[in-house]
Amino acid sequence: MLMEAQSQQQATKTHQYDAADVVLDCQAKQIFYSDFLAVRDSHVPIVKNKITGFIGPSGCGKSTVLKSINRMNDLIRGFRFEGNVHFHGMDIYDKKVDPVSVRRNIGMVFQQPNPFSMSIYENVAFGLRLNRYKGDMDEKVEKALRGAALWDEVKNKLKNNGLSLSGGQQQRLCIARAIATEPQVLLMDEPCSALDPIATRQIEELMVQLKERFTVAIVTHNMQQAQRVADQTAFFAVDISRGGRTGYLVEMAPTAELFSNPQEELTKEYLHGEFS
Amino acid sequence: MAMKQLSGAEESHSLSRPPSSVDILFDKSFRALTCTFTWATILLLAFIVYKIGRQAIPAVSTYGLGFLTSTTWDVNAHEFGILPEIWGTLYSSFLALFLGGFFGITIAIFLTQDFLPHKLEMILKNIIELLAAIPSVVYGLWGIYVLIPLIRPVADLLHDNLGWIPFFSTSLSGPGMFPAVLVLSIMILPTVAAISQDAFRAIPHKTKEAAFGMGTTRWEAILRVMLPTASGGIFGALVLGFGRALGETMALAMLVGNANEISLSLFAPANTLAALLALNFPEAGELEASVLMYAACVLLLITLLVNIAGAAIISRTGSGGKK
């Protein structure tokens, strides 16, 4: 039992990164939903101006870790995070920290496109108004929509309701909404899972452009997607040895390295599709 | 051909048989019966409108539209007008809508936006629903013996010090607009709260996530996202609450003071259409009964319009449509 636990401790391997490049350092020791231990021992550094991909089988806690980074999980009753997330030298789980401010600096795009039931323009302007932006609103909205590669499609119908767009357009609208306030980090939780292949391809291209200006972390259930877009990849797995279903980080490395030369047996098996 | 094969099944060892003729007869008559009652619902409403309208005809032909704008009600002189009642109905309902609507919506927010643990939420929700279960005549009794004595000092204070404001221009001598409006708002509060809650609950969780993901505080999320998204359902709730206030009878008959006058003052006695019917019908002679039927027609028309509008708004926005 002890041996097993120890070997699992060692199993968590994280590639060494230059501290100066790490904009956000997430060390999740334990994450609970009420009594349920959802994630343990996962150290994920997010590197500046790179895309960090989270992959792994379903239920491995990759979304949980991602949502812990901007404290979205606070919305869930019974959620408890043990560990720390360093962001500009501050632990965002510190008592002094206001989760609302955290979310304003770390934007998020969700699995399901979730535009507000208001006009396209108002959707993008939402965050700006929220932060009491006192400048040229039109310009910022246009810039965000261009940044999300949506401008040309919607420039003549900015007054239409955001929900009138197609699924892929809605998701890009959500990205525009998230980047309008120019957060430093953008989290994306399986942003393409509700989209068709063409829309997926558009979003992937967009992500590659986005990393010039933002630091991106993306959860994906699709390994090819991770290979296509991610610079760094973190692989999570589920540990059912202690009766529960607890996710943990198995290995994290630059994407090419992880896919071509995985260090861990589990990673090798997963990449070869031996379990899912 | 197919029939033959089916009945042929009897000869084989299968246990299946087609439904017996009794089954089929029963099926047909049962379906016809349900259809009859569905028609009966439509005819019933039509019959109600017809019956009340029919009884009102003598009064309508005698008094015409002047009935709606005249302010006298004198049985002996055969002069009738319901302008004060129309005014009282609308004024009391709007005031009640203002109060009951405000409380109803805040309670809907309180009960749907994670202010309370789930258990407490359910308890409070049940308490609010029990408010609606208390018969209005009991509220009337409570209003006479508890509420009026309670608010009288407050009303006197307001009248003495702020009497120049039209709302406080008379003193409260017992029954009056203010106690009636308070009870009326208690009565419409559960309706507004229930339908608004439905509207809030109909908002998908992802919308809320999006709001919080943008870094809103709870109240920014409520005011900037949840309220606008639920606004259709909430508006419908207000309209239905208004419809309820218009038709409420007993609490008003007991508390509003039955005075045939038009006043802005909250402390003056007044009257409403429904209360007029309740108070005058039991002792009405033939002529007055017909006149009261005319008043009933006016009330029917107003409430039908308001309720149809409310139902249309709720079903169009699709939120809270379950109600």
Add this chain to the structure above:
Amino acid sequence: MKNSSNETFHLPKLERQPFEPRALKSIVLSSITILSAVFACVPLFSVLIMLIYRGGKRLSFELFYALPPTAFETGGGFGNAILGTLFMVGLAALISVPFGILAAIYLAELGKYNKVAQIARFCAKTMTGLPSILAGVFAYAAVVLIMRNYSAWAGGIALSLLMIPVVMLTAEEAIKMVPQAMKDAAFGMGCTQTQSLVKVILPVAMPGLITGVVLAVARAAGETAPLLFTALFSDYWLRVNEPTASLAVLIYNYSGMPFENQIELAWAASLILVLMVFILNIISRAIGGKKRI
């Protein structure tokens, strides 16, 4: 060039700032909300406390078997009013339950998509918003004027008008709640529509149907306005073709009387009426389970 973002970069402020307008606004709004929720509960508790205090004082068995007192008499009860309420609500239920449920079956199952069903549903919804006094006016015109007398029949019919739409719409909801898979299974076995309704759908929907009926009964029991000039009031025991007493009208009549004895009786009658209504509500909740109507 690459560092340009670094130059304009400013450290984000993540600390809580309790006196920032945003935080203050939240506190103020939350307090208003909590206060108004508390405030809204006050009338309920005030009504309940007064009922127990003033009505409880007068509670005795005499109330249930004695007839109402005359003006200066002491004592007395309202046995006739309880009986009258039970009779008229029972009559209303007898009319409205078959009416409402049969129509609901058509709305929810047999004629789901047809025009008649849609119009009937709309009419039922409109009728729920009908002021209760108008049900009285209608019953007066349709029954009292024709029978040439106030009667328990007229009162019961007036109440049934208020119950029909409630029974109908809740029953429709309940039938619609039965999972489609279960309905498909019944048809798949070769049931006729009636058989699948009687054997499968209605039994599953039964708790919902009962909930609706009980709620409608609770509502009708407390209604006063429809009875004012259909059943009127009476100081004697129930005779169905004559004016009939009811708890609700008794409360209304006695509330305005200048006699302490009558006012006490009004409070006691209110207590009993509210108890009846609450018990019915609790029953309907217990049957309906978590589902709210």
